[in-house]
Structures are given as C-alpha cells and as structure tokens.
Amino acid sequence: MEEYPEELRTPPVALASIVGCPELHHLISTHLLSEQPPINTLALPDLSKIHLFKKKRDPDSIATSPVAGIFKRDWLLKHRTKIPSVLASLFPSHHVFGDPAHWLQVCSDLDSIKTVIRGRNIKLAVVVVVQSNADEITEDRMLALRKRAEVDAKYVVVLNPNDTSELKQSLTKLASTFSELAGAYYREEGRRVKQRIEKKNLSSVELIVRYCFKVAVYAEFRSDWAEALKFYEEAYHTLREIVGVTTRLPAVQRLVEIKSISEQFNFKISTLLLHSGKVTEAVTWFRQHKNAYKRLVGAPEAIFIHWEWMSRQFLVFGELLETSSKITHGFSPIILGTSSKPLSEWEYYPAYYYQLAAHYLSEKRSALELSISMSETSKEIDNSADSVVPSAYVGQFARLLEEGDNVDMLPLTDEEYVRYAVSEGKRFRDSLEIIALLKKAYESYSSMKIHRMSSFCGFQMGKEYFAEGDISNAKQIFDSIASLYRKEGWVTLLWDVLGYLRECSGKNRTTKDFVEYSLEMAALPISSDTGVRRDTGPAGPANLIQREIVQKEVFELVSEASGLSTNEHLSNLKITGDELLQLEVDLVSPLRLVMLASVAFHEQTIKPGVSTSVTVSLLSHLPLTVEIDQLEIQFNQSNCNFFVTNAQKLQSVEGSNGIQQHRREIAPSLSLESNKWLRLTYDIQSDQSGKLDCLSVIAKIGSHFTICCRAESPASLDSLPLWTLEDCSQTVPIKDPILVLSGQKSTQVEEPDPQVDLHLGAPGPALVGEVFLVPVTLVSKGHDVYSGELKINLVDVKGGVLFSPRDSEPHTMDSHHVQLLGISGPEGEDDQLYSDKIKKIQQSFGLISVPFLKNGDSWSCKLEIKWYRPKPIMLYVSLGYTPFSNELHAQTVHVHKNLQIEGHTAIVLNHYYLMPFRRDPLLLSKNKQASESDQSESLPLNQKNVLIVSAKNCTEVPLRLKCISIEVEDDAERTCSIQHGNEEISNPALLVPGEEFKKVFSVSSDMSSSKLRLGTVCLRWRRDLGVEEKSTSTSTLSWVVTKQNLPDMNLVLPPLIVSLECPPYAILGDPFTYFIRISNQTQLLQEVKYSLADAQSFVLSGYHNDTVYVLPKSEHILSYKLVPLASGMQQLPKFSMTSVRYSAAYQPSNSSNSVFVFPSKPHFKIAASTNSRVESIANE
Amino acid sequence: MIVCVAVVGHQNNPLYIQSFTEADDALKLHHIVHCSLDVVDERVNNPKKSGPMLNETFLGLLYPIENYKVYGYLTNTKVKFILVSTDLDVKDADVRNFFRRFHAAYVDAVSNPFHVPGKKITSRTFAERVSTIVRSFGLSSAG
Structure with missing residues (x-):
C-alpha cells in the first residue's frame, strides 16, 4: 500500500x-x-x-x-x-x-x-x-x-x-x-x-x-x-x-499500463467499499478483480511482471482488510456471498491474502530467475535500461534522452522495457519480501488458532529461510511445526520437515541433532511409496529405501568416529575420539520410535536375597537391523545394575570398559530387528528392602554412541504415536499374557523376617482411674537388635480416635479418654537410665528406644496407661530394628503386635438422703414436683438430714477401700455442716466383687441459703493384692481416687412439720400414748384438717377427724391412747392431714408408721457398744 | 479433475490419502488437505457460522486456494473426507454425489473384519474403487 x-x-x-x-x-x-x-x-x-x-x-x-x-x-x-x-x-x-x-x-x-x-x-x-x-x-x-x-x-x-x-x-x-x-x-x-x-x-x-x-x-x-x-x-x-x-502501445507495455490503472481503480473501489463497512462486497469485488486479471499473464518473457502485479494486489487488499477490520471490529460472517459462489470465511482473513501474495511473489521470483538466466545467455549487455523513467502517463515508461539541456522522452520497445523490468527486478530480494509476507500470515493464523494453516505458512517460511541460508530461523520454525505433524500423524509432511531439520543441523554442525532427526526419519512409518517423488526437500522421496539410506548414513557417522566419512553430506559432522554421543529417549520423545525399552519384573514382591526374573524388551522401528554392542540396565539400587554384552562384540566392549564392578551377562546376539521385540530375561536379586525400580536401559552401539531409553512398564506402555495408525500387527513386549497386562518396571523388595519376639501381657481388663501397667517384653531369637525403636499406639477399637471434644467432663483432666502416661523401664533397672532415651510420649502415641540386645537377650518395659472412661482400646506396639550394626546395611525390620484391652469402671457410687425418724416436714415444693417431675430434689431447711453414700464394686477383682469422704472444691462455699467427716479407715476394707460399702453422713443445712451444696464424694481405693496384701507395706501402694460430684439440693422451709411420737416398742394389751406433734414454722395461723384411720391391731381413743388451728411458731399436739391388740410388727393408725392454707395433703411414710408389739414385757441385756462411728452393714 | 482425496481420522490423522496427478506435487496436496482440516474444525466448532449446513455431512467448499478447490465431508463417526479438485467450476451436486459414493466405499472398507478401526486403510480394493469413483467424477452430470 x-x-x-x-x-x-x-x-x-x-x-x-x-x-x-x-x-x-x-x-x-x-x-x-x-x-x-x-x-x-x-x-x-x-x-x-x-x-x-x-x-x-x-x-x-x-x-x-x-x-x-x-x-x-x-x-x-x-x-x-x-x-x-x-x-x-x-x-x-x-x-x-x-x-x-x-x-x-x-x-x-x-x-x-x-x-x-x-x-x-x-x-x-x-x-x-x-x-x-x-x-x-x-x-x-x-x-x-x-x-x-x-x-x-x-x-x-x-x-x-x-x-x-x-x-x-x-x-x-x-x-x-x-x-x-x-x-x-x-x-x-x-x-x-x-x-x-x-x-x-x-x-x-x-x-x-x-x-x-x-x-x-x-x-x-x-x-x-x-x-x-x-x-x-x-x-x-x-x-x-x-x-x-487498444493497440496504442506495444503489447507488453500496453498490459502494464492497463494493469497499473486497474490496480489504482481496484484500490479506490476496495477502499471505498471497506470504509463504508461493506466488507462482503469488498471481498466479492476483489475476487472478481483477481479473476478478471488472473489469466492476463501477458508475454512469456514478461510473465514475472504479471506475478508481481498479482502479488501486490493480494498484499494491498490484505492490508486494506486488516486496517478496516481494526476499525469496523469484525464482520457478520453469516452473509457469505451469494449462494452460487459462496465466499468462505477464509476470504475475510487478511492472512489469506498475505499467504497468496507470498505465493505469487514466489511465482514471480522463479519467473524472474528464468528471465534473468535467459537474458544472461543472450549476453546483451547495454545500459539502455538505466535511462528508463516513468513517463507522464500512469503505467507508462519512456527513455529519457538528454542532449545538453534538451530533455526528451522517447517511447520504448517491448524488449527494452522487459530488460528494464528485469534489471529493476534484480534489485529486490524477493525472498525477504516473501518471508515477511509469510510471517504476517503465519502470525495472523497463529493468533486465530488456525494452526494447520499457520504451519503451512511456517513451512514455506522455513523453506525460504533455508534457501536464504538463515539456518537458525529455519530450524526454529521447522521445529515448531514438526510437533504438530507429529501429533496428528502426518507422516509425509513430517518426513519433509525433518529432512529440512536434518539438513539444518548438518549445516550447523550439531551432530546430536543431526543424529536425532535422522533416526526419527528412519523410524517413521513410511512403508509404501506415498507418491511424493518430485518437489521434495532435502529429505528425498518418502519411501522405505530412503529410510534405509538415512539410517545407514547415520550409523556410518556414529560408528566412524575417526571422521573418515566418505559422504560429502556428512563431512561437516564429526564425532571426536573422546566424545560420547548419548541420546535420551523418554516417554514423550519422538525418538521412542527409534528405541523403546520395556522392563518387567516377573514378581511384584520379592524377598531380599532371593532372585527373581526381570525381562528387558527392546523395540525399534528402524528399517534395518541394529546391532547393539552392550546393554546397561540401571536400577534405583545401583548395585543391581548389570550389563548385557553381545557375544559377537565381546572383544570391543571389554577393551573399552575396563574393570567393571557390576554383573555382566553375555547374550549370544543383540540384534534389534525392525518392529520386532528383542526380549532378554535375567535373574536379579536385591538385598535391600524397598522399591526396586528399573530406571533406564542404555544401549551402546559402536564405541561412541549410546541410546538411553527410559524404562517403561508393559502394563502402562503407551502405544507408539505414529505406528499405531499403521495397519501392521501389534506385538507385545512379553510373551507371558499376564505380565503384558500387569508387568511393572518396579518391584517391592520386602524386609527380612523378624527374629525377635514381642510379647504384650495384660492382667485383665483395666479399671478406670488406675494406672494400668502393660508389660512389653522383647526376646531376641536369632537377630541382634541395633537401634531398636518401639512405637506404641493407642487406637479406639471402633476406629475413632481416643478423643472427643464434645463430652469432656471435669474429672477428665484432658480430653483423652485413654491416655498413655509413660513407659517405665525394665524392672530392677534404674528408671533414670532410660528416661533420657524415651523419645516421645504423647497422649495416644509413644516412641521409645530399645537398647542394644544381643541374640538371645530379652528386654522389657511397662506401659502406663490410664483410662478416664470405660472404653475398650486397641494397643499397637511395633518394634523396628536393624539386625546389623553396619550403617550401610540400614535395613530395618519390623515386628508388630496388638492387644485389645477393656476398660471397666471399678466402683459405682450412689447416695440418698433420709429425714430423721418419724419426723416429716410438709414440703410444698415436693408436692409440686410430683406433678412437674423436676429432677432436683428438695430438702427441708434447718433440719438435720442423713446422707448415705454407697460404693459398689463392679469389677471381678476384690478391691481395697481406704476412705470415703466428702470434699469441697476450694472455690465453692459450703452451705452445710457434715458430721462423720473424712476419717480414713484404718484397715482398708476389702470389697469383694458385687459388694457394697455404705457410709452415713449427717447433714445439717444452714439457715441462710436456699441451696445445699455438698461437694464431691471422694473415694480412695486400690486393687486387692491378694496373698501379697500382708507383705507389702501400705504406704508404698498408690491409691486410686475416684470422685463423684454430689448434686446440689434445694432447701425449702417447711411450713408444717409433723412428728410422730410413740414408744420404741409396745406390749400387748398395755396402753401407750401416741403423740402427733404438728409444728407451725410460719408466722401465720395454720388451719389443719386431720384424720386418723382406725387400725386393726389397736384400739384408740381420741378424735378421728378434726380441724385445728395452729398458732404461728408454735406446736399443736394431738395425743391418743392406743392399746395394742396383736403382737408383732404392727401398723399404727394411719394419720393424714391437710393444710387448708396451702391446700396440701400430707401423709407420713409407711416405714415410720409401725411399731413392734411384744407379747409380754421383754428383758434386755445391755451389750457393749463400739466406739467406732462407722457402721458397716453388709447387705447380703 | 480430482487431484487428491483423503480420509482423515478422529485425531486429524490421515487414514488414507491418494493423489491423482501427474504433476508430482503430492506433497503440496498433502499440505492442502492438512490445512483444510482447520476449516473443518472451524465449521464443526462454530456451527452457527455455517448456518443451514447444520446436521449435514457435506461441508461444501472448504476454502479456495490458488488453482485448487477443497471440499469436505464429515461422517457421523467424525471421519473427514477431503477432496481437492483443479476444476474451478464444479457443481455442488457432483461433489455431493462423489462423496456419497466415496462414503459407501469407505464404509465397505472399514466393515472388513480384518480392518482395525482407527488404522490406516490399506485395502487394495478400496484404492481401486476410489480411483474408479475419481475417474467417473463429473461424468454423470455431463452425460
């Protein structure tokens, strides 16, 4: 433009x-x-x-x-x-x-x-x-x-x-x-x-x-x-x-004039159309323009002028389209021309026009070259072309004739004009222009993600670079497009690109690249003639013969290290004596076609020191058979590495390798035929436990050339990218059908069998609260134990962790239900010695080091575990050690043991309150509770109550009880006084399984408070040691403290208290007085209705029913005279009473309402009472 | 005249490509076929642009390149057929007809129990049949 x-x-x-x-x-x-x-x-x-x-x-x-x-x-x-x-x-x-x-x-x-x-x-x-x-x-x-x-x-x-x-x-x-x-x-x-x-x-x-x-x-x-x-x-x-x-001008110039004018017209029309946003019209117009003049090539000697003109048309339109598309922001692609001649969307891309401009420019170049060569052969050298200038009319040229001051324009003949045009054409380097055009197209297509088209432009561009001698640019472009062809399997195109790349690296003297490209070419799946014969690049025709030639060339190159290459092609490339050329073939390399190594262990796990088989399979798609001198199979355990040497080339390999510390196998032949697996099976053994992984297989061909293939498992063997498309039978790396599907390139070497016994002893279920000891014993039976390590794990049997943040209770100091407290060393040895060796104790995890044990020795320790909740747990103990002191053979052996331990609650504490005998307060809240069923009970205020605490042995072992006491937390205020406090039992009481121990406390509440806060029942106990009980001194034994919080009681002031008073016993026929004392505790006058029911065993005198008024803070006493009529335990007449003010009925409890009637007056012996205030009552 | 026909597989890999030209520019034709896959991709990915061609196997003229016209056809199994012709004035009906016959030949070739789907078509019968179809291209309408 x-x-x-x-x-x-x-x-x-x-x-x-x-x-x-x-x-x-x-x-x-x-x-x-x-x-x-x-x-x-x-x-x-x-x-x-x-x-x-x-x-x-x-x-x-x-x-x-x-x-x-x-x-x-x-x-x-x-x-x-x-x-x-x-x-x-x-x-x-x-x-x-x-x-x-x-x-x-x-x-x-x-x-x-x-x-x-x-x-x-x-x-x-x-x-x-x-x-x-x-x-x-x-x-x-x-x-x-x-x-x-x-x-x-x-x-x-x-x-x-x-x-x-x-x-x-x-x-x-x-x-x-x-x-x-x-x-x-x-x-x-x-x-x-x-x-x-x-x-x-x-x-x-x-x-x-x-x-x-x-x-x-x-x-x-x-x-x-x-x-x-x-x-x-x-x-x-x-x-x-x-x-x-028109015949006004000579034929060539006539056409030139017309074309240059039509070019201007076309430019104007296209610009006008594009500026008015009519992109489709512009594209259609341009197509018409192109078609109208395409055939007007003109005279054959001036044909290059036509191509140049065509190229310019495309370039200018492309540029116009590009600038206008920037302004109009795209176009509506739906209207693609008329139905008869639809426009393809391609014609809207400027890149399309650049590409064609480049195409015509290259046409022009070849035509121009032809014209130049023709003009040179005719040897007409004259300078007449120098004075040719554009004349006054558009598209016309004339010769400038200067005669002194007089300047004249003379018309030209066609020959002169063509000569002028040729000389003008020589001045330009078309290939640079072509590259620029193709680059524009290439970049434009790439940006639109039209990769194949851009690859094609790139290919042409690379060819131009190559022809220009710009090898590095050419190589870069060819490399980028080769990957697309590789991916999509366009073998013929890839072949051609690789041919250029090979040539580029040959010119760059990069031997490794040259070898890689050559080998890839040779391994491409081209079997039949693809029909591409002429117009091929440096790769030559794509067929089997050419592949063989390429392979031969490259193997000549790598084998003739002396550089005596006869091929002029390869004369640039040399491998000097010391240099080693190694090609790496990994999973994504295109060189997988050249050599592919599959390694399979025959067993998935092996014992150390026991040999298993490993199969190494190699596959090559090179057309000619490859003779391998030596294979090196490398593992992650380098002492397993071994070599396989070709028997026929034994001499040459041995000479070069010198002293080898690795194993060497000799194979009769290591020739790799085209598309045929070479399978080699060898024994292998490893002394080291862990994973044994085959890393790579290195094939040595000649003295300077190696191919290092990453080992692949047959089970996960990716098919070769290009050959899978070929219609040839696929072979498998291993004949064994199971290994083909499951074979792996790595195997697991197990650790040696442990020769140490690990015992876990537990005397039975653990009791909540006590420190439970689990003895662990190690007995070595054949191995020395070096740097032994004992790992202890406590795991919930149900699988959960021993931790529940939800129900943490005050008596569990931390949130663990079962806790590993510590590990005590072996008995008889100083704990201090081992305390520093204990590495780590956590709540459910412990790690302890084990000292060196000789074969036959034993060692033991005790695990201290404490239960906070009754819960079964699984104890896992594992010992890791090395049987050798040598650091190099750091092979750890593991022994695992586990034991399930139940945790039981040892003692269940219960308590209840009692009122004094035959004395019942009217508790209004109690009556209410009967209907509302509130859980917190009430006690009468300012009365003496009795608290009975019972402790029951729920275990299957006898326990010793030291004391039951009621303790108060430091911060809490006691709101009552307790008698019969916290004395210890001098001789700890034996509590056999199922037995219950009771202790009575008398509690009197304070006047002031409405709540009775008693505190915590504290019970000290331990297991009964049985026979040893006497011998061990009690002071050394640790007592387990079990605590239970007593719930707070509500204190209520009873308005009325009824006391029944009668003698402790009665004698048949002997009358006695039965007092019923109603005491009004309030400041109010209380109206009380009462009734006394008749009793079978008694004759009574007095009112059956009455209403009395009890004055504030005073008592009213009802008295009856009773005569017992029957002996034995007899029910007194039943008294019931209703407080009118509170509309509360009241009935004394049955237990306090009976009396024993003797048939005649009894005679008592007075027995000596003990001083001890503690009464132990055995129930059953 | 048809100069090249090709069958292209799912991964845009050539399954069968045959040129029918004396001029020995087969490589260029391979390039053309390869480039035309861009157009097929675009047509398939942006069905809106192609509008009425939705649900039709015949993709029509793919793109005009100097001296050649490239036509495409997409089977229901997403196998692409590409036709490169030197005739600048080709009737759509002829091309459709060609592709129909070509498709039939392809179906017969891949129905061969010894053919592995996804592999290159090496059947000689197929090649012969294709060349017959190619030779008879355009004759039906002329006759």
Whole structure:
C-alpha cells in the first residue's frame, strides 16, 4: 500500500486559494483545515502569482490530438495541490470604501483575477477585511464591488480580525462559503466531464476511462462516495474491455499500463467499499478483480511482471482488510456471498491474502530467475535500461534522452522495457519480501488458532529461510511445526520437515541433532511409496529405501568416529575420539520410535536375597537391523545394575570398559530387528528392602554412541504415536499374557523376617482411674537388635480416635479418654537410665528406644496407661530394628503386635438422703414436683438430714477401700455442716466383687441459703493384692481416687412439720400414748384438717377427724391412747392431714408408721457398744 | 479433475490419502488437505457460522486456494473426507454425489473384519474403487 502515491491513498480534500492580505492567511488556512470536511488552502501573497491557475491549452485541442495515455500521473496531485476550486480575494476595507484611487486598484485586481479563473471555472469569493468597527461600510460601494466581482451577496464576506467575538462567526461563514463554492465547482466540473462521456462521440475508449476517473475524483472531492464508487467501477469495467482492443502501445507495455490503472481503480473501489463497512462486497469485488486479471499473464518473457502485479494486489487488499477490520471490529460472517459462489470465511482473513501474495511473489521470483538466466545467455549487455523513467502517463515508461539541456522522452520497445523490468527486478530480494509476507500470515493464523494453516505458512517460511541460508530461523520454525505433524500423524509432511531439520543441523554442525532427526526419519512409518517423488526437500522421496539410506548414513557417522566419512553430506559432522554421543529417549520423545525399552519384573514382591526374573524388551522401528554392542540396565539400587554384552562384540566392549564392578551377562546376539521385540530375561536379586525400580536401559552401539531409553512398564506402555495408525500387527513386549497386562518396571523388595519376639501381657481388663501397667517384653531369637525403636499406639477399637471434644467432663483432666502416661523401664533397672532415651510420649502415641540386645537377650518395659472412661482400646506396639550394626546395611525390620484391652469402671457410687425418724416436714415444693417431675430434689431447711453414700464394686477383682469422704472444691462455699467427716479407715476394707460399702453422713443445712451444696464424694481405693496384701507395706501402694460430684439440693422451709411420737416398742394389751406433734414454722395461723384411720391391731381413743388451728411458731399436739391388740410388727393408725392454707395433703411414710408389739414385757441385756462411728452393714 | 482425496481420522490423522496427478506435487496436496482440516474444525466448532449446513455431512467448499478447490465431508463417526479438485467450476451436486459414493466405499472398507478401526486403510480394493469413483467424477452430470 505504501508504494502508492499519497494523493491516491488518502481521500481528496477540496482546495481553496486566498489572495491578498498575507497577514491573515495563516489564520484563515488553519481555520479551514479544522473544518469538517477540511479544506486545504493555497495562499498566494499577492496577485502576481495568480497566473499559475491559468489554463495552458485550449480544451478543444485535447479532443483532436491522439490519446497518449489513459490519464496523467500528476493529474490528481495537480487537483489536490495546485488548482483551487475557490479563489478568495482579500481586500482591506479602506481600499474598498476609502480613496477612489484604491477603489480603482481593487476593480482592476478583480478584473485580472476574473480573466485568469474564467478558463478553469474557478469560483470567486470576495473578503473585505475590516480593521476596526469604526470603518464605515457604504452600501452603494458594496453593491459596486459585488457587481464588479460578479458574485452573489452571500459570497462577499466581511472579516474583522480585531474583533474576536465576530471573527469566529465570520470565519465560520467564510468556511461555509468556501465549501459551498468548492462543492459547486467540483459538481460543475464533474457534470462537464460527464457530459463529454454522455456525448459518446469520443475518439477513443481511453478517454471514457479518463473521464470516468475524473468524475469519480470530483465526486470524491465533494464526498459523494456513492457516485465516486459508481464511476470508478465504470472506469474499471471500461478499462477491462479495452484490454484486447487498444493497440496504442506495444503489447507488453500496453498490459502494464492497463494493469497499473486497474490496480489504482481496484484500490479506490476496495477502499471505498471497506470504509463504508461493506466488507462482503469488498471481498466479492476483489475476487472478481483477481479473476478478471488472473489469466492476463501477458508475454512469456514478461510473465514475472504479471506475478508481481498479482502479488501486490493480494498484499494491498490484505492490508486494506486488516486496517478496516481494526476499525469496523469484525464482520457478520453469516452473509457469505451469494449462494452460487459462496465466499468462505477464509476470504475475510487478511492472512489469506498475505499467504497468496507470498505465493505469487514466489511465482514471480522463479519467473524472474528464468528471465534473468535467459537474458544472461543472450549476453546483451547495454545500459539502455538505466535511462528508463516513468513517463507522464500512469503505467507508462519512456527513455529519457538528454542532449545538453534538451530533455526528451522517447517511447520504448517491448524488449527494452522487459530488460528494464528485469534489471529493476534484480534489485529486490524477493525472498525477504516473501518471508515477511509469510510471517504476517503465519502470525495472523497463529493468533486465530488456525494452526494447520499457520504451519503451512511456517513451512514455506522455513523453506525460504533455508534457501536464504538463515539456518537458525529455519530450524526454529521447522521445529515448531514438526510437533504438530507429529501429533496428528502426518507422516509425509513430517518426513519433509525433518529432512529440512536434518539438513539444518548438518549445516550447523550439531551432530546430536543431526543424529536425532535422522533416526526419527528412519523410524517413521513410511512403508509404501506415498507418491511424493518430485518437489521434495532435502529429505528425498518418502519411501522405505530412503529410510534405509538415512539410517545407514547415520550409523556410518556414529560408528566412524575417526571422521573418515566418505559422504560429502556428512563431512561437516564429526564425532571426536573422546566424545560420547548419548541420546535420551523418554516417554514423550519422538525418538521412542527409534528405541523403546520395556522392563518387567516377573514378581511384584520379592524377598531380599532371593532372585527373581526381570525381562528387558527392546523395540525399534528402524528399517534395518541394529546391532547393539552392550546393554546397561540401571536400577534405583545401583548395585543391581548389570550389563548385557553381545557375544559377537565381546572383544570391543571389554577393551573399552575396563574393570567393571557390576554383573555382566553375555547374550549370544543383540540384534534389534525392525518392529520386532528383542526380549532378554535375567535373574536379579536385591538385598535391600524397598522399591526396586528399573530406571533406564542404555544401549551402546559402536564405541561412541549410546541410546538411553527410559524404562517403561508393559502394563502402562503407551502405544507408539505414529505406528499405531499403521495397519501392521501389534506385538507385545512379553510373551507371558499376564505380565503384558500387569508387568511393572518396579518391584517391592520386602524386609527380612523378624527374629525377635514381642510379647504384650495384660492382667485383665483395666479399671478406670488406675494406672494400668502393660508389660512389653522383647526376646531376641536369632537377630541382634541395633537401634531398636518401639512405637506404641493407642487406637479406639471402633476406629475413632481416643478423643472427643464434645463430652469432656471435669474429672477428665484432658480430653483423652485413654491416655498413655509413660513407659517405665525394665524392672530392677534404674528408671533414670532410660528416661533420657524415651523419645516421645504423647497422649495416644509413644516412641521409645530399645537398647542394644544381643541374640538371645530379652528386654522389657511397662506401659502406663490410664483410662478416664470405660472404653475398650486397641494397643499397637511395633518394634523396628536393624539386625546389623553396619550403617550401610540400614535395613530395618519390623515386628508388630496388638492387644485389645477393656476398660471397666471399678466402683459405682450412689447416695440418698433420709429425714430423721418419724419426723416429716410438709414440703410444698415436693408436692409440686410430683406433678412437674423436676429432677432436683428438695430438702427441708434447718433440719438435720442423713446422707448415705454407697460404693459398689463392679469389677471381678476384690478391691481395697481406704476412705470415703466428702470434699469441697476450694472455690465453692459450703452451705452445710457434715458430721462423720473424712476419717480414713484404718484397715482398708476389702470389697469383694458385687459388694457394697455404705457410709452415713449427717447433714445439717444452714439457715441462710436456699441451696445445699455438698461437694464431691471422694473415694480412695486400690486393687486387692491378694496373698501379697500382708507383705507389702501400705504406704508404698498408690491409691486410686475416684470422685463423684454430689448434686446440689434445694432447701425449702417447711411450713408444717409433723412428728410422730410413740414408744420404741409396745406390749400387748398395755396402753401407750401416741403423740402427733404438728409444728407451725410460719408466722401465720395454720388451719389443719386431720384424720386418723382406725387400725386393726389397736384400739384408740381420741378424735378421728378434726380441724385445728395452729398458732404461728408454735406446736399443736394431738395425743391418743392406743392399746395394742396383736403382737408383732404392727401398723399404727394411719394419720393424714391437710393444710387448708396451702391446700396440701400430707401423709407420713409407711416405714415410720409401725411399731413392734411384744407379747409380754421383754428383758434386755445391755451389750457393749463400739466406739467406732462407722457402721458397716453388709447387705447380703 | 480430482487431484487428491483423503480420509482423515478422529485425531486429524490421515487414514488414507491418494493423489491423482501427474504433476508430482503430492506433497503440496498433502499440505492442502492438512490445512483444510482447520476449516473443518472451524465449521464443526462454530456451527452457527455455517448456518443451514447444520446436521449435514457435506461441508461444501472448504476454502479456495490458488488453482485448487477443497471440499469436505464429515461422517457421523467424525471421519473427514477431503477432496481437492483443479476444476474451478464444479457443481455442488457432483461433489455431493462423489462423496456419497466415496462414503459407501469407505464404509465397505472399514466393515472388513480384518480392518482395525482407527488404522490406516490399506485395502487394495478400496484404492481401486476410489480411483474408479475419481475417474467417473463429473461424468454423470455431463452425460
């Protein structure tokens, strides 16, 4: 696009000229340029220059003279820069309105201007410059001025440069006047030229083209794009028609002229279409243009001119499309041309045009090369081409003849012109241009993710680079596109690219690359002739023979390390004596085709020191058989590495390897045939436990060349990328059908069998609260134990952890239910000795080091575990040790043991309260509770109560009880006094399984508080040691403390208390008095209804029913005389009472309501009572 | 004249590619076929653009390259057929007809119990049948 002249590339801008008052010119021209649409200004300082606009020739003479060309090169430029559409004459106001002499001057100036511009029909405007507002403007002089200038009143503009407010307005008026006049001028000019076309009596068709062009340009000047387009198209079509008609110039030059003009037309039309957003029309237009001229190749010797022209068409359109797509932001792809000739979306991509431009440019280059070679053979060397210059008409050339000052243009013959064109063509390096074009296309396609197309451009680009000798660029591009072809399996294309790459690395003298590319080529799946014979790159034709040739070449290269290569191809490449060429083949390398190693152990796990088989399978797709000198199989345990040597090449390998510490196997033959597995099976054993993994298989071919293949498992063997598509039978690396599916390149070496016994002894279920000892014993039976380590783990049997944050209770100090407290050393030894060896004790995990044990020795320790909750746990103990003191053989052996231990609650504590005998308070809350069932019980306030605490042995072992006491937390305030406190039992009581121990406390509550806070029952106990009980001193034994919180009791003031008073016993027939004492504790008078039921065994005297009033804080005593009628335990008459105020009924409990009746008066012996206040009552 | 036909598999790998040209520009034709896969991809991935061609196996003209026209066809199993022709004025009906016959030949070839799906088609019968179809291309409408 840049080669086009400026005036063609930009839309035309109207031109106006101003004359006179030069001091205002700058102001006016800047303003006009900033207008929309802008107007260019041609400023003439005075009238002397006005003759420039004078028409040189009579217009009629053109029609008669023969047409020399279609249009002149400078015509457009002339109209854009030299010939104005409007001429504005500026006069100072004092010249117009002042002195008559000045007025005369103005008149003569106007006359001279009019004569000049009349020939060209340039429009005239008059500007009167007023210096100040004081200047008088007389109407009649103004009228005279208009008459003299022959202009309308609106074309006379008054301009006052000193008045800023009016200046703006008058400048705008000036601009609108100018644009109106310019429009009129271009319209008239266009109409005038159009009339000539319509007359149709033109002497030649060229003139029609010329006139159409002019009309279109004039239309463009006034921004009438539709008309411009119409006439450009008409000019274009007319031009196309005259191709075969005109004979004005010699054939070659004629075509050149037409093409260059049509090129300009095409450019204009495409630009106009694209700028109006009609992308589809533009693309269709361009396709039409391309098709119209594609066949017009012209004379064979000048064919390169055609290709160059074609290339330029594509380039320019591509550039136009690219710039317009930036502006219009894409296009609607749905409308793809007409149905008969649909446009493909490709034609909307600038890259497509760049690609084709490059294509035509390469056509041009080859045609040009042909022409050059032809011209060189003819040996016509003359310098006539030097003086050829473009002539006045577009697309024409002429010879410049200088004879002194006289310059003349002579027409050229076709031969001369072609020679000129060839010499011009030689000056350019087309390949650089081609590369630039292809690069544009390549990048554009890549950015749109059209990878195959961009690869194709890249391929062409690489070829150009290669031809140019730019090897590094070529290699880079070829490398990037080879990966796509590899991925998609386009073998023929890959073959070609690899051929270039091979050649590039050959030129770069990178031997390793060369070998890699060559081997990959040789291993490509090309079996039959693909039909690609000619037009191949350096790779040569893709067929089996060529593959073999490539392989032979490369093996010659690597084997002949001395560099005595006979092939001129390879003369650049050498492998010097010491250098070792090693190719790495991993899972993604394209060289997997060359060599693939699959390794399978026959067993998944092996014992240390026991041998198993390992199969190494190699596969190559090289067309010729490869002789391997030596294979090295490498493992992660390097002492397992071994070599396999080819028996036939034993001599050469031994000489080079020297002393080997690894195992060496000898195979009768190591020849790798094409597409056939080479399977080798050897024994292998490892002394080291852990994973034995085969890392790689290194094949040594010749003395300097190795291929290192990453070992692959047959089970996960990826199929080879390209060969899977081939229709050839697939073989498996191992014959064993199971190993094919499951074979792995690694095996697990187990650790040696442990020869140490680990015993866990537990005496039975553990009791909650005690420190439970689990003895652990190690007995070595055949191994020494070095750096032994004992790991202890406590795990919940149900699988959960021994931790529950939810129900943490106050008596579990931490949240663990079972805790490993510590590990005590072996009995009889000093604990201190081992305390520093204990590495780590956590709540459910412990780690302890075991001292060195000789074979046959034993060692033991005790685990201290404490239960906080009854819970079964699983104890895991594992011992890890090494049987050897040598650090190198750090083979740890593990012994695992586990034991389930139950945890039981040892003692269950219970408690209950009792009131004093035959004394019942009326507890209002108790009555309420009966209905509401509140759990917290109530006790009467200010009364003596009895608390009985019982401890029951729930275990299966006898326990010893030391004491039961009630303790108060430090911070809590005791709200009662307790008698029979915290004395220890001097001789710990034996509690056999199931037995219950009771202790009675008497509790009297304080007056003040409403809550009875007793504290915690604290029980100290331990297991009964049985026979040893006597012998061990009690002081050393640790007592287990079990605590249980006593719930708080509510204290209620009873309003009434009923006490039944009767003798401790009665005698048959002997009357006694039965008092019922009702005591009112309140400040109120209490009305009490009571009744006494008859009893069978007694005769009574007194009221059965009555209502009494008990005064505040006093007692009312009911007394009855009873005579027992039957002996034995007898129920007293049942008393019941109702408090009217509280509407609460009350009945004493049954137990306090009976008395024993003796048949006759008994006689008692008084027994000695013990001092001990503790009463132990055995129930059952 | 048809200069090249190709069968392209799922991974855009060539299953069968045969050129019918004396000019020995087979490599270029391979390139053209390969590039045309971009267009097929685009048509398949952006069915909106192709509009009415939705659900049709015949993809029509893929892209115009100098001197060649490339047509595409996509079977229901996503196997692509590519046709490269030098005729600049080809009737759509002819191409459709060609692809229909070609498809039938392909189906017969892959129905061979000894053919492994996804592998290259090496059947000689298929090759012969294809060359017959290629030779008769355009004759039906002319006759």
